[in-house]
Amino acid sequence: MELLIARLIDGVNYGVIYGFLALALVCVYRGTHHLNLAQGEMAMFSGFIAYALHAAGLPVILAILGAVAVSFVAGGVVERVLIRPLGAHADYSILLVTIGLFLMLNAAAGVIWGGDPLAFPSLVPDRPDDYIGFFGTRLRYLPLLILGVLLAVMGGLFALFRYTRLGLAMRATASNPESARLLGIRVSGINALGWMLAAAVGALIATLIAPTTTLTTTMMFNFLIYAAAAATLGGFDSPLGAVLAGIVLGVVENLVASYVGFVGSDLKQAVALVILLVVLMVRPTGFFGSKRVERV
């Protein structure tokens, strides 16, 4: 029983990270309907920026917030300079630009900070004996912090979408860009905001998980695949769906890997992807995705 609870908690911890990154993917997707393959690498780079700020003498919390602010601006710059000039329907060009960005950021981080993993300090106590007892298992502070930040970000986004004019404009753009433009909404600005939010969210994730994963150029690679799966399961245009799907993926994957001997740790990732395949066969738009009705 205790082992089961421990494994559940472990699954949730991972699932929160998947859902968090999936949230960033959804922020971009809602605007231009593109998957930003470079999202993980952007987050990784933000993590290294936080490291540089911390190394320059800033306290951890300020280093993290500084990295988030830098990423927020940088996300907008990337959208303005590399994405918007390509136009709304240049699917392949945008895909290729995100791939180029992926390769560039990955190599650039290696050039600037070297190939060795770097340690990043945790905001909360994270020594082996820092935990809260919970039904005989251990709740560690760092995963709790990540969960808390995720809930805060979700709440903030929800309030933004629900209670502000800007949020209303964002929802209008997501549901029908052409009509939104006719209503006088600056759709390009909204898309840029999506990229900025996504980059900021990515920076938060990278700096929060860095104490456990350490900062490396490949730290986000697997998370991006899971996040893409979670975003797909959640329906790609639903922030809540993405987060819930991320947590479900994390839990199921962890339980199957622990209890089905054949799967083991080698096929852990495969479990998540098989879930994705099965769900998409039954529900082609994920759990929470809005159906797209097309007129002929």
Added chain:
Amino acid sequence: MALPVHIPAGSRADIGWRVGRVVLIALLVFATPYLVPSFRLSQITGALVLAIAVVGLNLLSGFAGQISLGHAAFFGIGAYTTGVMTVKWETAVPITLVVGMVLCFVVGVLVGLPALRLQGMYLALVTLAVGVLLPSLIRRFDGLTGGSSGLFGMEWEPPGIAYFAGRGGETVWLYYVTVVALVLACVVVWNVMHSRIGRAVVALRDNEAPAIMTGINRAFVRTVVFGLSASIAGLAGGIFAVQAGILTPEAVSLLLTINLLVAMIIGGRASYWGPVFGAFVIYFVPVWTSDLSQGPISGVLFGALVILLVFVMPNGLAGGLTSLVRRVVVVVPQPPRGATEGPSPVPVEPGDPAAGNPPLEARLVR
């Protein structure tokens, strides 16, 4: 003489221009083994192998417009089929290539089936899932595949002809094999795209609903194209196995898919020459950038080049080359001969079955 030169289609100049291009390319292909050193020839073969895979991807993502983020998996299935069969069971290489292609076709059709209900990003994610699954399956079944430490010892003994004898013989042999496979792949894609299925593919890509209303069997066309595309990628993988001599799960990871996609788009998607250009770029640019500078800077340059090409050549190298050639030579299409003279100038002979006219038969019915 003012450029561009206009030549009418079907004239001697036009035919000469067409034949000249083919002869030029054939000369280049046959001269290459004599002109370049052995290590460079094997690099060229590597680029040509990539080109085959890109031809396959281009059929699906270029002509049919379905993004695949998992083509490395089909490449991998082909590669590991050849690898496992030649090393563990000592099967002859050509047989393993055929088996690999059939296997890829079947898997491609199976992946294509759920793809029927999915569109855009959802389809891309399904193919991504397949692409990421394969390396972990290879690691899991390491008894067969060698797992993370890799599979070694694939080779293809050249036939006992004096031309392929000597130390560089296998390199030259593999070069010609790859050229032939690439030409075959291109011919297959060309023929498919100029057939009934090809027109259906384009119709489905450009406007699905009216295409279905005109009676196109969407499920059949989509799955067959998916399978065909996968089996061409599998052929590339099989040749890669004997050419590289070592297979690891990393070689068929998501990075390969990304390289194939970049090659396809840089070369010019939905073009016949694009995949070859793109494959050479993707193979040789990292070689050159790492000559220019040491270490990971070359990766930065490569990424920047990819982004730059999107802005400079939106139609890819093939598109850029075509518009460059059009500045020099323009082939002007001519109206069909005799089009202004009313009835068809070729008299139709009754009774010629080749012309589709069965012999006339008259019978008196009482």
